[in-house]
Amino acid sequence: MIATIVHTDELLQTILASVVAGLGVTFAFSVAIWGAGQFAELSRGERPLAATAAALVGVLGIACVAGALIIGILVMTHK
Amino acid sequence: MDSEIILIIVIATALAFDFTNGFHDTANVVATSISTGAARPQVAIGFASLLNFVGAFISISVAATVAKDVVDAEVITPTIVFAGLIGAIAWNLITWYFGLPSSSSHALIGGVVGSAVAAVGFDAVIAEGLVGKVLIPAVVAPILAFLVAGIAIGISYRVVGKQRPGIVTRGYRYGQILSGGLLALAHGTNDAQKTMGIITLALIANGTLGAEADPPFWVIASSATAIALGTYSGGWRIIKTTGTRIIKMDAAQGFSAQGAGAAVILASTHFGFPLSTTHVINGGVMGSGAAKRLSAVRWGVAGNIFVAWLLTLPAAAAIGGLTYGFTAIFGTGALGPILVTLMALSLVAAAFARRAERGAPVTAAGG
Numbered sequence: 001m002i003a004t005i006v007h008t009d010e011l012l013q014t015i016l017a018s019v020v021a022g023l024g025v026t027f028a029f030s031v032a033i034w035g036a037g038q039f040a041e042l043s044r045g046e047r048p049l050a051a052t053a054a055a056l057v058g059v060l061g062i063a064c065v066a067g068a069l070i071i072g073i074l075v076m077t078h079k
Numbered sequence: 080m081d082s083e084i085i086l087i088i089v090i091a092t093a094l095a096f097d098f099t100n101g102f103h104d105t106a107n108v109v110a111t112s113i114s115t116g117a118a119r120p121q122v123a124i125g126f127a128s129l130l131n132f133v134g135a136f137i138s139i140s141v142a143a144t145v146a147k148d149v150v151d152a153e154v155i156t157p158t159i160v161f162a163g164l165i166g167a168i169a170w171n172l173i174t175w176y177f178g179l180p181s182s183s184s185h186a187l188i189g190g191v192v193g194s195a196v197a198a199v200g201f202d203a204v205i206a207e208g209l210v211g212k213v214l215i216p217a218v219v220a221p222i223l224a225f226l227v228a229g230i231a232i233g234i235s236y237r238v239v240g241k242q243r244p245g246i247v248t249r250g251y252r253y254g255q256i257l258s259g260g261l262l263a264l265a266h267g268t269n270d271a272q273k274t275m276g277i278i279t280l281a282l283i284a285n286g287t288l289g290a291e292a293d294p295p296f297w298v299i300a301s302s303a304t305a306i307a308l309g310t311y312s313g314g315w316r317i318i319k320t321t322g323t324r325i326i327k328m329d330a331a332q333g334f335s336a337q338g339a340g341a342a343v344i345l346a347s348t349h350f351g352f353p354l355s356t357t358h359v360i361n362g363g364v365m366g367s368g369a370a371k372r373l374s375a376v377r378w379g380v381a382g383n384i385f386v387a388w389l390l391t392l393p394a395a396a397a398i399g400g401l402t403y404g405f406t407a408i409f410g411t412g413a414l415g416p417i418l419v420t421l422m423a424l425s426l427v428a429a430a431f432a433r434r435a436e437r438g439a440p441v442t443a444a445g446g
Contacts, residue, residue, distance in 0.1 A: 005207050015223060017346035021345075022227035026335055
């Protein structure tokens, strides 16, 4: 009875989706900024290999953010 | 003929409510981006209006909840919907006049529930929908946004902590274009759908639509347009007062607050929970502030939101019920709603004139 009124399943899914999306996108975007920062610093220090690796990590972070956005919009529009 | 007149009044009133919702909420949607320097006010407001419009088209789950899960559409009449809308508008006007916090969303649902109870009795209310889809999410969502934003800012500082401040600030400012856009999209999709739901409920009550019908396209498009125009109009007012209402925060905090708010609103919208978007956005802002320094948070705002939770639903319900009682004196025709509309317009004009003389109050919460 209480579970029916509270919509427990939908509420838990909302909480889970909010936590995963909110924290996941923030983490991925922060990694992208870290990658950009490291790339700039390592490039100045003339360490091209390490700078490239940092840039790749940054690009991966941006790709994760873009992926999360696309998945989010697809889920919203296909209910 | 009378029912058509009432329906037209209801639709016009609902769209006016939607416009004022956008007008009132502009500050909440764009404040964080403007405050951190991520976007110029003109750009942020134009972008927010556009995404409010787009957001209204991506889901109809909340509209379905408002139209079918809060009150029994089969016993509702357009006059009941009208009285509910007046209850919501009147409460928003009263709180705006006295500078008290309010929630447009809670007022709308409270008004309709109150007028339905006055007209039909408690049998008209779907308790399961009201408690499970409105009241509980109303409490959970701002707390969730607070926690997600608080943890998110902790993650941000941990990941970028040793980077040069310049690149970090620039990075998060760019990120805020994304998170601010998502927040505007989320605001448009949740808030515009409440108006869609109310108009759909009136159309079902009038017999224009079947009991299980979804909002027609013209309802979606007009609700989207009304909230977008409201956001754009409200924005120019906000530009003039920028700096007095905006909370100071860094770009990472702004990104976390907006991201958390957008995630909570979009996830809730997907499951059809009509939220007070302002409460969620404020929850996110307070969460990102509290994680950095407890004293940085305007705890008075939290107190105001709590008061708004307690007061808005019953107060709007009481006004909605009284409005229905007043219209019923004049029978079931259009005379009652027409008289109430004329009285409401006169009161709104008088309130605006008096408020303009005294200066606008600063309120803490809106939609």
